[in-house]
Amino acid sequence: MEEVKLRTLSVLVDNESGVLSQVSRLFSRKGFNVESLAVGTTDNPAISRMTIEVLANENQTNLMCNQLAKMVPVHSVKLLVPSHSIRRELVLYKVRAKTSEDKNEIIQIANIFRGSIIDVSKETLTLSVIGDEKKTDAVQELLADFGIEELVRTGMIALERGKYTIDEDTKEKGEFNYGKDVL
Structure with missing residues (x-):
């Protein structure tokens, strides 16, 4: 199989x-x-x-x-192909941070993972992190101890590495194009 x-x-x-x-x-x-x-x-x-x-x-x-x-x-x-492409997603985490000590630790986690603090309130911090699943899951695991109030993921986006693009002429001329220019 x-x-x-x-x-x-x-x-x-x-x-x-x-x-x-x-x-x-x-x-x-x-x-x-x-x-x-x-x-x-x-x-x-x-x-x-x-x-x-x-x-x-x-x-x-x-x-x-x-x-x-x-x-x-x-x-x-x-x-x-995974070895020839770049995959990333954006994740926003809203995390409980009631004390200044919690806020400092969360900011350190964001810095280590090249994330950004995008919103601050008296009781929460909101971080944005861009990366693959391993990176975003690692951040989530570390932030879970503080209490994640909300989390949202964009979904994965991807491009091929180097000179290759989706516009490559990989189709035989006319293949699957019948009717596309008719409407």
Whole structure:
């Protein structure tokens, strides 16, 4: 049996209403749970990039990539290889800090992990940390002793390292493009 592991897909889509719904329906129809999803516009306001993480084996991943590539609003789909990509997420932690000693310790933790204190109140500090799962989980474990009031994660975003981009001409000319320019 093939190994099921976390796969990261980078997908360029039209920046229009309903596209996210179409993509998420594809995953649910095929029985996949999306572990992480982050969507935002690119340097071209008409195009959005989706970073989708899903637990799947190699055959399932190939099926999903092919199904995505056939969708009308999809411009490009790429499976990112972990050793050749950069993955990061932003996590905000609101932590109890009633004493100045607690505040100093939390600030030290933020500094060690290159985080930022983004809000201070009499009883809480809010930190932002950017990193991979190991880093953000380590911060969470250290902050748990103080009491985490709230936590929010953006979802993983990813890019390939070096000169490679999602816009690489990896598709055969015309493949999956039939009908995309008709509407």
